[in-house]
Amino acid sequence: MPITEKYQKSFTHLNRAPGRVWTPATKKKAPHKPLLLLALLDLFAQGHIQTNFIELTPDLSDLFTLYWSRIVLPGQKSSVAFPFFFLRSEGFWHLVPVPEKEQVLASTKSISTVGQLRDIALGARLDDELFALLQNENNREMLRAALITAHFSEDVHPALIEQGAVNAEAFDYSLRLYEKAHGKIGDKEEKYKPAVRDQGFRRAIVNAYGHRCALCGIRMLTPDGHTVVDAAHIVPWSESHNDDISNGMALCRLCHWTFDEGMLGVRNDYTVITSPLLVRNTNVPGFLLNLADRPIIGPPERDLWPALESLVHHRKRFRLRS
Structure with a gap:
């Protein structure tokens, strides 16, 4: 399978928890992972990520929050740490443990705050193939389209596309x-x-x-x-x-x-x-x-x-x- 097709499939089939709290806009599933990946694509486009290491920076948090506010009901809040941690289940996202916290990270089942995550992880690393893929604008836009189409209803596609452009x-x-x-x-x-x-x-x-x-x-x-x-x-x-x-x-x-x-x-x-x-x-x-x-x-x-x-x-x- 070609590399682009491999990661297009990965981005399309993210594991997302269903729940009554989620609206048809997010296809009644948690939107955290695709929104974080949209923010990540923006950082790559801006040239912020030069090496294969993703940090929990204010810029990443701000971008995640901007996307979140476009499609989630007012009053619903979330931490960027939540998808940052749980993306590890997708295969292409690898958390980097704090030295001597390898076993703690491996055994941790859930986190809800940045503070909890920073206690056990320095950041994350992508598959080398995916990191190389994201250096190219056309590849980023292909993956952006895959995220928006697969995980959000058609009526909010324009808002997410507009937020990316903004x-x-x-x-x-x-x-x-x-x-x-x-x-x-x-x-x-x-x-x-x-x-x-x-x-x-x-x-x-x-x-x-x-x-x-x-x-x-x-x-x-x-x-x-x-x-x-x-x-x-x-x-x-x-x-x-x-x-x-x-x-x-x-x-x-x-x-x-x-x-x-x-x-x-x-x-x-x-x-x-x-x-x-x-x-x-x-x-x-x-x-x-x-x-x-x-x-x-x-x-x-x-x-x-x-x-x-x-x-x-x-x-x-x-x-x-x-």
């Missing part, structure tokens, strides 16, 4: 934002769908700041790779139509809201301003008051720091005194 364009957009920040490309106007722009801007900002809030410094990732920070525009998109990395900061949810409301700002020397509004009425701002005059935590690359003109615009808008 993921690819958002990755390209985030690269363009980096190239522009480093002066490698100009200001040529290119139109992107809102979903592409939002995802690409978020990826660029969150990665530039290393998942750390520029104002308070908090950095937290859930075991599944979900981050505490948002990608915040300094001058709102509605006013500026500007997704430059220098018009953004990674901010935790509290600092994001407080910044957008004009109760926090940043001076031209990159120190934090706190507004008197923080302590108005019955406010109890807690640690936010301690941010006054502290330097922000910017990206390691100076080219990616906030633009002074954006910070000035924000201060003027809210009449923040430097």
